[in-house]
Amino acid sequence: MIEVQSLVKEFPKKNGEKFRAVDEVSFSAAHGEIVCLLGVNGAGKTTTMRVLSTVFKPNGGSARIEGYDTVSQGDMVRRNLGFLSGDTGLYMRLTAREFITYFGRLYSVEDQLIKTRMDEMATLLDMHDFLDKKMEFLSSGMKQKTSIVRSIIHDPPVMIFDEPTAGLDILTARNIISFVRNCRENGKCVLFSTHIMREAERLADRIVMIHNGRVLAQGTLQGMRTETGFEDLDDIFVHYVKQTGTELENHEF
Amino acid sequence: MNFKKAIIVFRKEILEMLRDKRTLFATIVLPVILYPLIFIGTSSIMSRQADIIEKRGATIALLDSLSHESPDAKELYETVLQTLSETPYVTTLEDPPHLEMLYEEKEILAVVSISDTLSAAGVTSYRADVRFDASGDQGRMLFEKLQKSLGQVNSIILAKRLSEKGLEEEYIHPLTVRQFDSSSTEKKMGSILGMLLPYMMILMLITGAAVVAADLVAGEKERHTLETLLVSSATRSEIVLGKYLTVFCMAMINVVINLISISFSVRYLLSQMGMADQGLHLPIKSFIILLFAMVPMATLFSALLLSISTFSRNMKEARTYEQPIMMVSMLMGMASFIPSMQISNLLSLIPVINISLLFKAILIGEWELSHLLITIGSTLVLDILAIWLTVKLFHTEAVLFRTEDDGSSLKSQRKSKSGFFNTFNGAVYFSLALVALYYLGTKWQMADLVNGLIKTQMYIIVLPVFVILAFLKVKGSEARKLLRVKAPKPKELLLVPLIAVSAAVTVSIVAQLINQVFPFPQDYLEGLGKLFNLDVPIWQMFLVIAVMPGICEELMFRGFLIRFFEKGKFWQPVIISALLFALFHLDPFRFIPVLILGILLGYLSSRSGSIINSMLSHTINNSLALFIGLFAEKSWMKFIVVDAENLRYWVIAPALVILALSLWAFHRVTRENQASLVFEKQAGSSQEE
Incomplete structure (x- = not known):
């Protein structure tokens, strides 16, 4: 369960002024549901997710994961959270097995349990061939599979995916997408951010549109279609942006 | 704070370090081969120079330029000839033909000419002029040999003249000066090592720690792995502690390996020079105290360099920021080179200088517990400050996720005054x-x-x-x-x-x-x-x-x-x-x-x-x-x-x-x-x- 209430995150600028990256954002996500944060680059998606994962402290409002507050109960939040992003790096001098075990231990998972879960996942994702290879020798697909197992090794009830397919080839991206669906089927609460409209269309149970740090609209795709009269998500997005009167600027999407 | 998690971080970092060839080379391989190369290399070059004369031998010419045919003069000349002939590896030719040509062609390496002068009081004095090429090592070494041999001529003739008159040698040397060095051989050894060793150790400690520290946080930022680590259920203090232990450990490993390598090299050098036979050994006990004294210094620099690494956006930036600290510390580490500088309670308060001087004092064997304690105490205070700073930096979002500067040029700054x-x-x-x-x-x-x-x-x-x-x-x-x-x-x-x-x-x-x-x-x-x-x-x-x-x-x-x-x-x-x-x-x-x-x-x-x-x-x-x-x-x-x-x-x-x-x-x-x-x-x- 993710509950975000009037969340504000500001960054200081060089001249002492403040820049609001996240401005009064509210939404929620339940178990067995994929909620998609949709917005152009720089809309505030990553910042929101970093606040949810306790990396950033909010300047206002609150965020809760499984009922735990991200500020005062950071430790419990991290225990209940799996985090995966597209540009996640790996420790090149470790093997995939060592890497996954390292994070499993940091999450206080018993070594035996780490082994069982890793074996299960490795069979599922067809990883046995490279589990004991150093990661500097792995392909990007193998690396992403390793990251997937790392993010779920402590079996968290909530998963956060920050543009997990960014920069990946189609086949690898498909693996990720099916993994995200798999999470939903296993009853996990999934928050997924992307700037690719098609991805949101295919995956999301509900969509939260973010622009310039604010929520433009949220609801099911069907609801949005009915409300705006557009079929295509691109058109729906542009419609909402124009409605708020904000400049579209030179963003490409 | 869960120490178990810090240890998990520590173990993983050490494993990674040991798999990194560059780090391994800098911390372990380099010191192992460096000192033997420096010590043994220089000593073998020096002894090889000496070998040149001994292997090849040297030919010299002896010229008789005496003006009088007195028995004294004859006796002197004969003694010189005899002594030179007995000088090992030196062949003496008497008044050889084509002398100048042979000297030019370096067939003859030195010319000894015996001459005499008569003073106004009617006393004859004799002189040996030695001509040689002082620009080459061979010429200088040959001259040293000749000087020694010719010096013996004096004592031979003197002893002969004294015995003719029935006098003892004490007659002309009423006072004999003998030296009794009260310093132990360990102390002598210490005073030589005390100059060089502290500086080397500080240098090695800092360079070793700098390589590792830059990699541990700035490197994780560069490789986009830091965020994953922050999202894991290890707290930031646990992460800092684990990484800090890694830097400290690698720095100490570096120090220990350096110390061992230096010990072996010096020991080899001593036995080569035949000094080990004279009871000159390494002060092993001092080395162990040194290691203890090095611990607070290693903790201080680990924390300091780790905070720099945390502040930096990438490894290149970290290495740039490390430079000034390394330069200043190395300059301060040179305190041991200043002969009159000795550790005092006041100097024990100044970081790096205190360690440098304390080392010197320990190696000479003249150290006081108060200096050791003040040094450790003051370093620990700075140390805690540096660790606190690192943890604080680790909690500062603006530092952990610093974005690239826009790097606007002076021209654009002028345009917008931005x-x-x-x-x-x-x-x-x-x-x-x-x-x-x-x-x-x-x-x-x-x-x-x-x-x-x-x-x-x-x-x-x-x-x-x-x-x-x-x-x-x-x-x-x-x-x-x-x-x-x-x-x-x-x-x-x-x-x-x-x-x-x-x-x-x-x-x-x-x-x-x-x-x-x-x-x-x-x-x-x-x-x-x-x-x-x-x-x-x-x-x-x-x-x-x-x-x-x-x-x-x-x-x-x-x-x-x-x-x-x-x-x-x-x-x-x-x-x-x-x-x-x-x-x-x-x-x-x-x-x-x-x-x-x-x-x-x-x-x-x-x-x-x-x-x-x-x-x-x-x-x-x-x-x-x-x-x-x-x-x-x-x-x-x-x-x-x-x-x-x-x-x-x-x-x-x-x-x-x-x-x-x-x-x-x-x-x-x-x-x-x-x-x-x-x-x-x-x-x-x-x-x-």
Whole structure:
């Protein structure tokens, strides 16, 4: 369960002024549901997710994961959270097995349990061939599979995916997408951010549109279609942006 | 804090380090091969040079240039010939033909010519002239051999003559000097190692730790792995602790390997030189104490370098920031090279220098427990500060996720005036001014003190400010706002003289107290005295020493330079500009007094928004010094003044009271200025945008 209430995150600028990256954002996500944060680059998606994962402290409002507050109960939040992003790096001098075990231990998972879960996942994702290879020798697909197992090794009830397919080839991206669906089927609460409209269309149970740090609209795709009269998500997005009167600027999407 | 998690982080980092070939090479392989190469290499080169003569042999010529055929002369010549013939590896030819040609072709390496002279008193003295090529090692070594052999001739003839007269050798050497060295062989060894070893160890410790530290946080940022780690359920303190332990461990491994490698190399060298047989061994016990003394130092640098790594965006940046720390530490580490420098309680407080000197003392075997304890204690205090800083940095989002600078060029900065007033530009501007002062200013002042002072104020201090403002096209009201040229309120103008005089007295007493601890050198005081003995009328001195610096230096430091360091806080730019102001005086003895003065002046102008206040205060301060310098000898000054440099101590009490009261009043009077100051800052910053 993710509950975000009037969340504000500001960054200081060089001249002492403040820049609001996240401005009064509210939404929620339940178990067995994929909620998609949709917005152009720089809309505030990553910042929101970093606040949810306790990396950033909010300047206002609150965020809760499984009922735990991200500020005062950071430790419990991290225990209940799996985090995966597209540009996640790996420790090149470790093997995939060592890497996954390292994070499993940091999450206080018993070594035996780490082994069982890793074996299960490795069979599922067809990883046995490279589990004991150093990661500097792995392909990007193998690396992403390793990251997937790392993010779920402590079996968290909530998963956060920050543009997990960014920069990946189609086949690898498909693996990720099916993994995200798999999470939903296993009853996990999934928050997924992307700037690719098609991805949101295919995956999301509900969509939260973010622009310039604010929520433009949220609801099911069907609801949005009915409300705006557009079929295509691109058109729906542009419609909402124009409605708020904000400049579209030179963003490409 | 869960130590188990810190250990998990630590174990993983060590595993990664051990798999990194570069780190392995720098920390383990390099020291293992470096010392044998240095020690054994140099010694074998040296002994090989000696071998050249012994293997090849050397041919020399002996010339008989004696003018008399006396039995004495004959005896002398025969003895020389005999001794030279007995010199190993040297073949002696008597008066060979084609001598010059053979010498040119280096067939003959030295020519020994025996001659005699008759003094006016009728005594004959003999001489051996040795001609050889001193530019080559071979020639020099041969000469050493010949010198030794020829020296024996003296004692052989002397002994013969004495026995002929039936005298003992004591007859001509009534006093024999023998030396009994009370120092142990360990101590002798220690004094040699004590110079070199501390420096080497500090060097190795820092370089070893720097490589690892840069990789551990800045490297994780660069490889995009840090966020994953932060999201895991290890807390930031646990992560810092794990990484800190890794740096510490690698640094200590480096130290231990270096020490072992040095020990083996020195031991090998000693046995090669045959000194081990004379009971000269390595002070193993001292080495173990050394390792213990190295621990706090390793902890300090681990934390320091880790905080730099945390602050940096990537590894390259981390290595750049590490450079100055490494340079300064290495310079401080050289303390062991200074022969007369010995550790004291005071020096035990200074990091790096304390370790360097303590090592030297330990190796000589003359160390005190108090020095060891103070060194460890003071290092640990700094150490805790550095760890605290790292943890704090780890909790600072702006540091952990610093974005790339836009790196706008000077040209674009000029166009939009955007960001010209940043720390980097400020540092460059100040450095250039400092260089100009050092090379031009001092030269001008040496040539002509009064003119030089005027030229310094005009061309080095004020002119660049206006040139830069013109370049940025800042003029008129905008320039006045930037430089804080604004009329102060009458109340402020009333208070500033009170503050200036009481502060001048207070600072002067502080300077006297510093003088008690670190006495000023005599020629320094004489140079200062020259300022008050200028050959010009008093009103001119007043202008040059008090008014001009008051206006010009305030424009530069409190008007202009301070703007480069403004980042939203009040005290930060004030203190930084005061530090630079103190540096600019190129005078270590007055650094602290000038620093205090600079902070006060910065406060006055920033708080009130008017640079006139600090100009007035600066002028009054300098006038007061001039006044005391001029009239110190007058009897009516005696109740507050000892001499030109020293006030009577009792004046500190009223001065402090007046200073506190007037500052409090100034703070109150300028309270409503704060609102307009904030506005002014925003105006300044939007102009910077």
